[in-house]
Amino acid sequence: xxSPDSSPETLPLEAQVGERLRARGLxxxxxxxxxxxxxxxxxxxxxxxxxYVIGGVVAYADSVKERLLxxxxxxxxxxxxxxxxVAQQMAEGARTLLGTDLAISVTGIAGPTGGTxxxxxGLHFVGLSAAEGAWVRRHVFAGDRRSVRQAAADAALQLxxxxxxxxx
Amino acid sequence: xxSPDSSPETLPLEAQVGERLRARGLxxxxxxxxxxxxxxxxxxxxxxxxxYVIGGVVAYADSVKERLLxxxxxxxxxxxxxxxxVAQQMAEGARTLLGTDLAISVTGIAGPTGGTxxxxxGLHFVGLSAAEGAWVRRHVFAGDRRSVRQAAADAALQLxxxxxxxxx
Numbered sequence: 001x002x003s004p005d006s007s008p009e010t011l012p013l014e015a016q017v018g019e020r021l022r023a024r025g026l027x028x029x030x031x032x033x034x035x036x037x038x039x040x041x042x043x044x045x046x047x048x049x050x051x052y053v054i055g056g057v058v059a060y061a062d063s064v065k066e067r068l069l070x071x072x073x074x075x076x077x078x079x080x081x082x083x084x085x086v087a088q089q090m091a092e093g094a095r096t097l098l099g100t101d102l103a104i105s106v107t108g109i110a111g112p113t114g115g116t117x118x119x120x121x122g123l124h125f126v127g128l129s130a131a132e133g134a135w136v137r138r139h140v141f142a143g144d145r146r147s148v149r150q151a152a153a154d155a156a157l158q159l160x161x162x163x164x165x166x167x168x
Numbered sequence: 169x170x171s172p173d174s175s176p177e178t179l180p181l182e183a184q185v186g187e188r189l190r191a192r193g194l195x196x197x198x199x200x201x202x203x204x205x206x207x208x209x210x211x212x213x214x215x216x217x218x219x220y221v222i223g224g225v226v227a228y229a230d231s232v233k234e235r236l237l238x239x240x241x242x243x244x245x246x247x248x249x250x251x252x253x254v255a256q257q258m259a260e261g262a263r264t265l266l267g268t269d270l271a272i273s274v275t276g277i278a279g280p281t282g283g284t285x286x287x288x289x290g291l292h293f294v295g296l297s298a299a300e301g302a303w304v305r306r307h308v309f310a311g312d313r314r315s316v317r318q319a320a321a322d323a324a325l326q327l328x329x330x331x332x333x334x335x336x
Contacts, residue, residue, distance in 0.1 A: 030205075030226065036212025037198075037205030040226040044204025047280055047313055055232035057225060058198065058208040064223035064266060068236075098232060112215055145215055 013157035014042040020164040021052035026101040028160075030056030031069055031094035033081065034108040034124065039153045054098045059090065069093030082107050082119055084136045087127035095129040102163070103129045104156045110145045122148050126156040128163055135159060135168055181325035182210040188332040189220035194269040196328075198224030199237055199262035201249065202276040202292065207321045222266045227258065237261030250275050250287055252304045255295035259304075263297040270331070271297045272324045278313050290316050294324040296331055303327060303336055 011019075021028055030040045030053075040056040043049055057068050062081050065071040070093040075085045087107050095103035108124030115121035122141040127134065137159055141151040162168055179187075189196055198208045198221075208224040211217055225236050230249050233239040238261040243253045255275050263271035276292030283289035290309040295302065305327055309319040330336055 032205075032208075035209075036217075036221070037200075037208030037224060037226065040200075040205030040228075041203075041209045044226070044228060045314065045317075047278075049204075050228055053204070053228050055226045055228045055236075056205060058205065058212070058223045060208075060212060060218055060221050060223045068223075068265070097236070110215075146213065149213075 012042070013154055013161060015046055017157055017160050017164060018043065018046050018049055018052065020161070021102075022048075024164075026052060026164075027054050028052055029054050029094040029098035029100040029103040031090040031103060031105040031127075032056065032058050033060060033065065033090070033106060034110045035106045035149050035153050035156075036060060038149055039104065039106065039156055042153060042157075054100050057094055057097065065090060065093075068097060070096070080119065082109055082123055082125065084125055084138065087125035087136045088129070088134045091127035091129035092134055101131070102160065104160050105129075106152050106156050108148075108152055110148050110152070112145060124148075124152045124155065126152065126159050128156075128159045128168075130163060135163070180210070181322055181329060183214055185325055185328050185332060186211065186214050186217055186220065188329070189270075190216075192332075194220060194332075195222050195267075196220055197222050197262040197266035197268040197271040199258040199271060199273040199295075200224065200226050201228060201233065201258070201274060202278045203274045203317050203321050203324075204228060206317055207272065207274065207324055210321060210325075222268050225262055225265065233258060233261075236265060238264070248287065250277055250291055250293060252293055252306065255293035255304045256297070256302045259295035259297035260302055269299070270328065272328050273297075274320050274324050276316075276320055278316050278320070280313060292316075292320045292323065294320065294327050296324075296327045296336075298331060303331070
């Protein structure tokens with residue numbers, strides 16, 4: 001679903017997904033931990049984004065992941081907040097809570113502190129929930145806190161773009 | 169960016185409120201409409217902000233303001249989403265939902281479209297909820313969408329800073 005008269009690849013990811021969501025009448029929710037609102041901010045930086053962005057949850061504390069997004073406490077204890085199942089449950093929880101067609105999620109360690117040997121600074125899981133199922137991708141990003149957060153936001157938007165382009 | 173002997177007043181507003189929240193052991197939630205996650209993003213851009221930022225709700229659609237934040241439908245219909253009572257109820261709702269000491273909110277018209285004669289582009293209401301009560305300030309900001317959103321985020325953080333400094 002590329003638009004005929006512009007080159008979508010030159011647009012920011014938030015504009016590329018916005019074009020596709022609007023064209024297909026789909027709605028989106030966001031669940032963010034480490035990015036802390038950055039994805040929602042980038043999506044809503046585009047005028048007219050209210051046509052497809054319903055809203056989001058910044059689930060910075062694990063209590064918010066549990067109480068609002070329905071992430072299971074046993075998942076948090078068994079796998080930690082920065083893990084595949086938590087990213088998946090965050091996306092699924094946001095999609096249910098906000099009643100949208102699609103939802104994306106991010107959980108990770110933005111740094112500069114908080115890393116461990118098994119979960120280094122930069123480790124991120126980005127999730128996507130749709131009617132057809134859920135997907136999670138694992139990344140480790142280098143750079144300072146701000147770069148890592150931007151890269152994590154990019155990764156979540158790329159996952160959504162790939163879904164919208166039928167590449168998942 | 170900051171000089172080594174910088175005084176707190178030269179720090180970004182999110183760092184100034186962060187210092188005070190941390191020192192006093194207070195927690196914060198955010199409810200954002202027009203700023204779309206920008207305030208949460210700025211607050212969590214600071215490493216260690218998880219000590220006081222619990223989370224937030226990006227209530228871009230009015231349905232999210234109602235269902236998650238408990239804004240009354242009659243308030244939305246009678247006053248519109250960009251109004252004093254809605255800003256107040258968004259802040260109070262976020263504080264209750266996330267169980268924090270304090271919550272700040274923003275509702276407004278970031279533009280470039282969406283303005284009317286009575287509610288021009290740039291009109292914003294920023295709210296604060298605390299145990300002691302609630303406060304709302306009205307602003308009209310000039311500039312493009314990005315500038316207006318940054319100014320609205322500044323205004324909400326300034327309201328919080330004034331509260332923390334006992335100036336309300």
